[in-house]
Every structure is written in C-alpha cells, then in structure tokens.
Amino acid sequence: DVKVTQSSRYLVKRTGEKVFLECVQDMDHENMFWYRQDPGLGLRLIYFSYDVKMKEKGDIPEGYSVSREKKERFSLILESASTNQTSMYLCASSLSRADYGYTFGSGTRLTVV
Amino acid sequence: SQQGEEDPQALSIQEGENATMNCSYKTSINNLQWYRQNSGRGLVHLILIRSNEREKHSGRLRVTLDTSKKSSSLLITASRAADTASYFCATAFYNNNDMRFGAGTRLTVKP
Numbered sequence: 001d002v003k004v005t006q007s008s009r010y011l012v013k014r015t016g017e018k019v020f021l022e023c024v025q026d027m028d029h030e031n032m033f034w035y036r037q038d039p040g041l042g043l044r045l046i047y048f049s050y051d052v053k054m055k056e057k058g059d060i061p062e063g064y065s066v067s068r069e070k071k072e073r074f075s076l077i078l079e080s081a082s083t084n085q086t087s088m089y090l091c092a093s094s095l096s097r098a099d100y101g102y103t104f105g106s107g108t109r110l111t112v113v
Numbered sequence: 114s115q116q117g118e119e120d121p122q123a124l125s126i127q128e129g130e131n132a133t134m135n136c137s138y139k140t141s142i143n144n145l146q147w148y149r150q151n152s153g154r155g156l157v158h159l160i161l162i163r164s165n166e167r168e169k170h171s172g173r174l175r176v177t178l179d180t181s182k183k184s185s186s187l188l189i190t191a192s193r194a195a196d197t198a199s200y201f202c203a204t205a206f207y208n209n210n211d212m213r214f215g216a217g218t219r220l221t222v223k224p
Contacts, residue, residue: 033211035214040216042214043156048211059213101158102148103158105155107154109153
C-alpha cells in the first residue's frame with residue numbers, strides 16, 4: 001500500500017517563525033497536494049504539484065509557499081506563521097490528476113502561539 | 114469555491130441501521146469520490162464514481178450519482194460502531210482536475 005508520511009503529528013510554533021511541514025510518499029506518485037482542515041470549513045486546497053519543481057496555487061495560498069525538489073517529497077512552508085494558520089494540515093498524493101483516489105497522510109496539527 | 118456540500122452535517126443511528134449521506138455540487142464533474150476520516154486522522158478513500166456511472170457498490174457501501182440533479186448519496190448498510198467517523202465527498206471538475214472537499218457529515222453509530 002502507498003504510504004504518505006507527514007513528519008510531525010503535532011507542532012507548536014511562535015508567531016513570526018518560519019515553519020516547514022514535510023510530506024513524503026513512497027509510491028512514485030506524480031501528484032501531491034496540501035490541504036488545511038478547519039471545523040465547519042472542510043478541507044481547503046493550499047497548493048499542489050504535478051511534477052518535480054512544479055507548483056500551482058490552490059484556493060488559499062496566501063501566507064504559504066511550497067517546494068518540490070524531489071518527486072517523493074512535497075514541503076509546505078509558512079513564511080511567517082500567524083495565529084490564523086493554526087489548523088490541521090493534510091498532505092495527499094495521487095497517481096493521476098483525479099482519476100484515482102487520493103492517499104492522505106495522518107495530518108499535522110499545527111498550533112501557532 | 115466549487116466544493117461539494119454534504120447533508121446532514123451530523124447523523125446518529127443505532128448499530129445495524131442504515132446510514133445515508135448526501136452530497137450536492139454546482140458544476141459539471143469528471144468524478145465524485147467519498148472519503149472517511151476517523152477522529153483527528155487523515156482521510157481514507159472509500160469509493161470513486163465517474164460521471165457516466167449511476168451506481169457503485171463496495172462491500173456495505175453503495176454510492177449513487179445523479180448528474181442531472183448534481184447530487185450523490187452514500188449508503189452504509191448494517192452499520193457498525195466502527196463506522197463512526199466523518200464522511201466527505203470530493204469532486205473533480207472538468208476544467209480543473211484538482212479535487213475539492215465538502216465540510217463532511219459526522220456519523221455516530223451507537224452500539
């Protein structure tokens with residue numbers, strides 16, 4: 001089974017810090033995605049990537065950036081963390097754009113204080 | 114946003130009963146998918162139904178799709194306590210293959 005591993009389960013950071021959330025998948029998937037999940041809002045797409053060094057903005061990219069230097073790794077960067085970025089962050093990967101189901105990591109619950 | 118919307122927001126049933134959740138969306142889609150999320154964890158893919166399909170089964174799950182009404186339903190038959198979770202629909206649109214998720218239905222199955 002494909003695995004998507006997020007480096008941290010829980011993270012607490014201070015306002016203004018630069019935060020890196022790491023995601024690694026082990027099944028050679030082309031596509032990787034970052035979502036954030038907030039109560040009542042469901043999952044919202046932040047950024048996604050269809051290839052190495054390629055990135056596209058999702059619905060809420062402000063305050064975030066991403067890096068995909070290797071096919072298996074997709075990093076989400078909070079340039080200057082703010083309290084409104086406190087959330088559950090979910091990484092996902094898929095074999096093709098949307099013809100197959102997404103495989104999700106377990107999530108990183110980030111708290112910005 | 115083009116995300117789907119699930120209904121109801123919360124559902125509580127007894128073990129053995131059937132659970133039905135609905136999803137509505139706004140524009141034409143390539144496919145629609147259902148996911149389950151246990152508390153505080155990642156989402157697990159349950160089933161995918163393509164726009165040219167009307168019904169799909171997987172074990173105790175039955176999904177229907179009505180593209181004329183832009184809606185889908187997920188039926189879980191003979192529910193178990195282990196089915197307690199949040200269920201999300203996700204849609205992939207023709208002009209944008211990236212999926213969008215609804216806010217989910219919280220299902221509680223009482224033993």
